[in-house]
Amino acid sequence: xxxxxxxxxxxxxxxxxxxxxxxxxxxxxxxxxxxxxxxxxxxxxxxxxxxxxxxxxxxxxxxxxxxxxxxxxxxxxxxxxxxxxxxxxxxxxxxxxxxxxxxxxxxxxxxxxxxxxxxxxxxxxxxxxxxxxxxxxxxxxxxxxxxxxxxxxxxxxx
Numbered sequence: 436x437x438x439x440x441x442x443x444x445x446x447x448x449x450x451x452x453x454x455x456x457x458x459x460x461x462x463x464x465x466x467x468x469x470x471x472x473x474x475x476x477x478x479x480x481x482x483x484x485x486x487x488x489x490x491x492x493x494x495x496x497x498x499x500x501x502x503x504x505x506x507x508x509x510x511x512x513x514x515x516x517x518x519x520x521x522x523x524x525x526x527x528x529x530x531x532x533x534x535x536x537x538x539x540x541x542x543x544x545x546x547x548x549x550x551x552x553x554x555x556x557x558x559x560x561x562x563x564x565x566x567x568x569x570x571x572x573x574x575x576x577x578x579x580x581x582x583x584x585x586x587x588x589x590x591x592x593x
Contacts, residue, residue: 444592454550457566458541464573465537468495471580471590473530479587480526491583492529493518494576499533501572505565506540508557 444467449459472480472495480492500517503509520529546555550563560568584590 453563454566457550457563457570458544461566461570461573462541464570464577468498468573468577468580469530469533471577471584472526475526475584475587477526481520484583484586489518489579489583491580491587492520492524492526494580494583495529495533496520496524498573498576499529499536501569502533502536502540505569506543506554507536508554
């Protein structure tokens, strides 16, 4: 299969505050991972390309639940199940659900004025910790998605 090159996107330009840098990099990673999944062909997007069973569509489905748990307070999530999209869900469905969840999470973050406090209405780690965790989690899975997408159809780039 011939490689399909895409223009690589450089790291984001952000404001200078800690919140602007963290949110800027998180949004950059969110956009990158969603773009990596969008348009990926069926059934390869669901097919495990590594012995662990990881697949491209499942990674984005998982990140949707991570966003929901971290920023929206969703509980009772069966984490192993999040790595598989429902058979009836199309690629477009999973991408749209992720983007809608990100929009809701950003609305919650917009209301947070102090990175040292918990997310509004929640007990738990600080906003700073939550943002840092999501940068790490999304970045890790974006790297997985890069490799999986290249294995599917040769597409590369952020």
